[in-house]
Amino acid sequence: MASITASYPWTTAPLIVGAPMRLISGPSLAYEISAAGGIGFLAAGTDVSTLSESLSTFKSLLYTSPIGGTSSDVLPVGVGFILWGADLDLATKALSELLEPPAAVWLFAPSSSEELGSWANGIRSATNNKTKIWVQVSCVADAIDAIKVAEPDVFVIQGADAGGHGRYASAGLISLVPELIDTVREYYGNLKEGDTSSLPPKFIAAGGIADERGVNAVLALGADGAALGTRFLAAEEAVIRKGYQDAVLKAADGGNSTVRTDVYDKLRGTIGWPEGYGGRGVINLSYRDAVKGLAFEENEKLYKVAEGAGDKGWEEGNARMTTYAGTAVGLVKKVAKAGDIVKELRGEAAVQRI
Ligand SMILES: Cc1cc2nc3c(=O)[nH]c(=O)nc-3n(C[C@H](O)[C@H](O)[C@H](O)COP(=O)(O)O)c2cc1C
Incomplete structure (x- = not known):
């Protein structure tokens, strides 16, 4: 099976992802994470009105300092939406106007399975299937529901330790990651040929990861990469008081x-x-x-x-x-450049934590 970095050719293994944090993950943070070989996500959150502007700021950063290994098909960035509060029509309109849409969207907290399905379908058609669908879930049941309506390309498995919003009823990553991966793989294994058009998804773990040890731990549990929010609150580029x-x-x-x-x-x-x-x-x-x-x-x-x-x-x-x-x-002890944090998380020791 191809590794996850093959789908995002500017990235370096192990894949480090900057979670979309509403009001905090803006173009500079996302750009620096992607430029260091990770994937930065812009947070549209519940308000899509500034998405076009954020994407155009990201593009100007990219134009000034191109990121090696990017294709001309997609922008080396993702966008996170909080589905219960965001406007799907506005989102698809903003994305369909782009020659190069974002490489991925990160869908979170739908008010129903149908809503999740509408977002996945709407974005796939608005971007001619160029944009990959990532879905953040915090329990196994939500993952199975998501397969049925959205066939995610990537699951973000959010454990109980995660900062910001998540389900009260969720487990820590150490049990959630292997059980969720086994269940999803079994589900795909049981499908008859022709039942589904997409390949079994990839898995990114999120929640409580703040250093290289956490990254290695989730890789050992079977994840394809790690997403972090809290650690990037201490990035120089975070939009934060x-x-x-x-x-x-x-x-x-x-x-x-x-x-x-x-x-x-x-x-x-x-x-x-x-x-x-x-x-x-x-x-x-x-x-x-x-x-x-x-x-x-x-x-x-x-x-x-x-x-x-x-x-x-x-x-x-x-x-x-x-x-x-x-x-x-x-585990978050000092402010550092986002790119250095990404390198340190990969084990390249760019930042001394203490
Ligand atoms: C300040 C903050 C804001 C967040 N905002 C969002 C958001 O807008 N959308 C979303 O999908 N997740 C959001 N999250 C959750 C992250 O996606 C992710 O699950 C979490 O940060 C991972 O755990 P960690 O904080 O321990 O790294 C937020 C997290 C934090 C800390």
């Missing part, structure tokens, strides 16, 4: 210091997630007060004050601002 980034650098012992919850979504008004999803972030006063039973309106007022206080909203001891990050926060 200094207060947020500092809070990530300071946090340690992520099983204790982070939690998956809907408290932050409610406080910042990012509501509408399908049932069963919560966002993992660093525990701060907003969460503690909610657990203590402070009335939502009071907590919201305090949150708004923190929002108005800029970086002070993340100040140690007084922090209230949402700080989405995964359990690997304790």
Whole structure:
């Protein structure tokens, strides 16, 4: 079977992927990850209105410093969509206008299987099948549903440790990756010839990976590569407030210091997630007060004050601002260039972590 890097010819094994993080993964971060031989994803998230502009900024970076090994068919970048909140018509319109569409899209959190199917079909037809369909799932059942409606080219297997949104009911990568891969392979093995047009998919693991040891671990479990969000929060190119980034650098012992919850979504008004999803972030006063039973309106007022206080909203001891990050926060110790992080993750030791 061809390795995953064969489908993305500018990439180097082991494949390192920059997860699309809403509002944070912009063109510079995505470009630097791809330029270092990984795949950077732009985060469209729930708002597709700025996608064309982000892609054109990415293209100008590419024009200024071309990435070796790219084809003229696709751009060496992916785009992530949060399906329950994003507009499929706008997305397909933006993608169909491109001579070179992105190499991949990363579809996450559909409100139904049908919605996932519509996105996969819509994007395949808008891009003449040039753009590969990646689907992020956090349990085996969702993977089987996804095969039936979307025939993903790549599964992003999201484990319980992942920062940002994911399913409350999910396992850690050490059990989830092998079980999900076995189940999907068995499913494809049981299909009669002619039942499906696509090859069995590839698998990328995400959630709690922050250094070369984590990358090697998921490769040993059978994954074809690793996707990271939390580690790239400490990339120079991340679009992130200094207060947020500092809070990530300071946090340690992520099983204790982070939690998956809907408290932050409610406080910042990012509501509408399908049932069963919560966002993992660093525990701060907003969460503690909610657990203590402070009335939502009071907590919201305090949150708004923190929002108005800029970086002070993340100040140690007084922090209230949402700080989405995964359990690997304790392994993220310094800010570095995204390209150096990619090289270090591959074992090329470009960054000294401590
Ligand atoms: C700050 C932040 C924002 C995120 N935003 C998105 C998003 O917009 N779309 C998405 O599919 N996943 C999002 N995720 C989840 C990632 O896709 C990925 O599953 C996760 O970052 C992997 O775990 P890690 O953070 O431990 O590396 C986000 C994660 C973080 C930390």
